[in-house]
Amino acid sequence: MSKSSFKTLILIPVTIGILSGLVSAAFVETIKYCTDLFLVHFVGYTQPYPAGEGMQNDTYVFFMKHSYILPISTCIGGLISGLIVYKFAPEAAGIGTDAAIKAYHSDDADLSLKASFVKFIASAITIGSGSTSGKEGPIALIGAGIGSFIAKIFNLDKKERAIAFAIGLGSGVSAIFRAPLAGAIIASEIFYTEDFEMEPLVPGIIASIVSFSVYGYFFNFGTVFGTNIPVFDKLNIADFGIYAIFGIICALVSMFLVYTFFEINDLFKKIEIKSYYKTAIGGFLVGLIGLLNPIIIGNGYGWIQLILNGRIDIVNIYMIASAIPLIVLSMSLTIGSGGSGGVFGPSLITGGLTGAVFYFGLIWLFPSAHISLQALVVIGMILVFGGATKAPLSTIVLVSEMTHGYELLVPTLISIVVVMVMGHNRGIFPSQIEKRRDRLREI
Incomplete structure (x- = not known):
C-alpha cells in the first residue's frame, strides 16, 4: 500500500x-x-x-x-x-x-x-x-x-x-x-x-x-432496541399485499411529516422577533403538548421499547394513535422554531407508532391474521424515516443492523419500494439536491 x-x-x-x-x-x-x-x-x-x-x-x-x-x-x-x-x-x-x-x-x-x-x-x-x-x-x-x-x-x-x-x-x-x-x-x-x-x-x-x-x-x-423478531419462513400473496398497503400508509405519514414541518418552519420565519424568543415559544408549546401525551417528550425511544415489549398496560392504542400527529407537530415546533436538534429520531418514532396502529387495526379486522407487532413497528420506523430523508438504501441496511438479522429484509423491500414510488420529491432536508455534482472527481 x-x-x-x-x-x-x-x-x-x-x-x-x-x-x-x-x-x-x-x-x-x-x-x-x-x-x-x-x-x-x-x-x-x-x-x-x-x-x-x-x-x-x-x-x-x-x-x-x-x-x-x-x-x-x-x-x-x-x-x-x-x-x-x-x-x-x-x-x-x-x-x-x-x-x-x-x-x-x-x-x-x-x-x-x-x-x-x-x-x-x-x-x-x-x-x-x-x-x-x-x-x-x-x-x-x-x-x-x-x-x-x-x-x-x-x-x-x-x-x-x-x-x-x-x-x-x-x-x-x-x-x-x-x-x-x-x-x-x-x-x-x-x-x-x-x-x-x-x-x-x-x-x-x-x-x-x-x-x-x-x-x-x-x-x-x-x-x-431489544426485540425478538419472528423468523419469516415464507411470505404468501396476502403478506405481499399487507406490506404494500403498509408502505402506502407510511408514505402518507412521511409526506404529512415533511409538509407539517415546512408549514410550521415557514410560519416561524414570518414572526419578526429574536430567534431565541422563537425557540422559547416553540419549547413552551411542545411542553403543553407533552401534557397531553408523554410519548412526545424527548426522543421517545423508550416508549417504542415498551410497545415492542408488549406493555400495552402503559401505552395503549389511543395513546399510540394520538401520538403520531402530536409527535409530528411537536417536532415541527421544536426544530421549525429554530431549535437545535434532529429529525431522525422523531421520524423513526412516528414510523414505529404507525406500525403499531396498523397492527392493531389489522388484528381488529382479521383476528386470525399471522402478523407480528414487533415486525411492523421496526419496519414502520424504517419506512417513515426512509421516506422523509430520501435515503432508501441505507434504510434497507439499517433494518438488518437494528434487528441483528435479515428476517425483515424482504418485507422491508416490499414496503420501501412503495414508499419511494409514492413519496413526494421534497424530503425533510431542503439542502439535498437531486443529482450529484462531479466535485469529488475534481483535483
Missing part, C-alpha cells in the same frame, strides 16, 4: 472514527445529564429508555410529579439553546443533518468546530429539557465538523476534504444508531434525493466501524 493510500484509506478514516466515537459517547452522556437536570429533578419525570441504553422497562410505571412545570422546562431549554446558537453559531440552528448537507454542497465542504461544539451543547439542552428532537441529526453535524477539522490538519485537497467531511458525518450516525454499515451508506446517500457518492463509501466503512467500536466500548455493542 502506498503512503497516499495509507493516509486516505487508513490513517484519516481511523482518526475520524476514533474522534467521532468519543464525541458521540460524550454527547449521549451530556444529554443524560441535561435530562436528569430538567426532567428528573425539575419536572419529576423519569422517561423510559430503550434496552440498548441499559434500562429494564418490564417494571416501568409512568409518573410525572410536577407536570405543570413541563412547559416551563421546555421553554427554558428552548430559550437557553436558542441564545447559545444565536450568540455563537447561527448556522447550528434547526436540523443538524441539513446544516451538514448544506455545508457539504458549498465549494469548500467546510464546517467549523465552533458550529459543531455549539450544536453539541444546544442540542443536549433541547433534548434534555423535554422538547421533541433526535440526537442522530446533531451528531451528523458534529461528525461532519470533525471530518472537516481533520481535513484541515492533514491539509487535504478539495476532493479529499469532501470525502473526510462525508465520512465524519456517517461515522457519527453509525455510533448513535449502532449501525456501522448503514452509517457509512448514509454518508454516501444523504446528500442527494436521487443519487449516490461512491468515493466516501470504503473509507466511510472503516471510519464507521472504528466509531462504532469506540462508542460500544463505553456503552455496549447491542442494538438500540
Whole structure:
C-alpha cells in the first residue's frame, strides 16, 4: 500500500472514527445529564429508555410529579439553546443533518468546530429539557465538523476534504444508531434525493466501524432496541399485499411529516422577533403538548421499547394513535422554531407508532391474521424515516443492523419500494439536491 493510500484509506478514516466515537459517547452522556437536570429533578419525570441504553422497562410505571412545570422546562431549554446558537453559531440552528448537507454542497465542504461544539451543547439542552428532537441529526453535524477539522490538519485537497467531511458525518450516525454499515451508506446517500457518492463509501466503512467500536466500548455493542423478531419462513400473496398497503400508509405519514414541518418552519420565519424568543415559544408549546401525551417528550425511544415489549398496560392504542400527529407537530415546533436538534429520531418514532396502529387495526379486522407487532413497528420506523430523508438504501441496511438479522429484509423491500414510488420529491432536508455534482472527481 502506498503512503497516499495509507493516509486516505487508513490513517484519516481511523482518526475520524476514533474522534467521532468519543464525541458521540460524550454527547449521549451530556444529554443524560441535561435530562436528569430538567426532567428528573425539575419536572419529576423519569422517561423510559430503550434496552440498548441499559434500562429494564418490564417494571416501568409512568409518573410525572410536577407536570405543570413541563412547559416551563421546555421553554427554558428552548430559550437557553436558542441564545447559545444565536450568540455563537447561527448556522447550528434547526436540523443538524441539513446544516451538514448544506455545508457539504458549498465549494469548500467546510464546517467549523465552533458550529459543531455549539450544536453539541444546544442540542443536549433541547433534548434534555423535554422538547421533541433526535440526537442522530446533531451528531451528523458534529461528525461532519470533525471530518472537516481533520481535513484541515492533514491539509487535504478539495476532493479529499469532501470525502473526510462525508465520512465524519456517517461515522457519527453509525455510533448513535449502532449501525456501522448503514452509517457509512448514509454518508454516501444523504446528500442527494436521487443519487449516490461512491468515493466516501470504503473509507466511510472503516471510519464507521472504528466509531462504532469506540462508542460500544463505553456503552455496549447491542442494538438500540431489544426485540425478538419472528423468523419469516415464507411470505404468501396476502403478506405481499399487507406490506404494500403498509408502505402506502407510511408514505402518507412521511409526506404529512415533511409538509407539517415546512408549514410550521415557514410560519416561524414570518414572526419578526429574536430567534431565541422563537425557540422559547416553540419549547413552551411542545411542553403543553407533552401534557397531553408523554410519548412526545424527548426522543421517545423508550416508549417504542415498551410497545415492542408488549406493555400495552402503559401505552395503549389511543395513546399510540394520538401520538403520531402530536409527535409530528411537536417536532415541527421544536426544530421549525429554530431549535437545535434532529429529525431522525422523531421520524423513526412516528414510523414505529404507525406500525403499531396498523397492527392493531389489522388484528381488529382479521383476528386470525399471522402478523407480528414487533415486525411492523421496526419496519414502520424504517419506512417513515426512509421516506422523509430520501435515503432508501441505507434504510434497507439499517433494518438488518437494528434487528441483528435479515428476517425483515424482504418485507422491508416490499414496503420501501412503495414508499419511494409514492413519496413526494421534497424530503425533510431542503439542502439535498437531486443529482450529484462531479466535485469529488475534481483535483
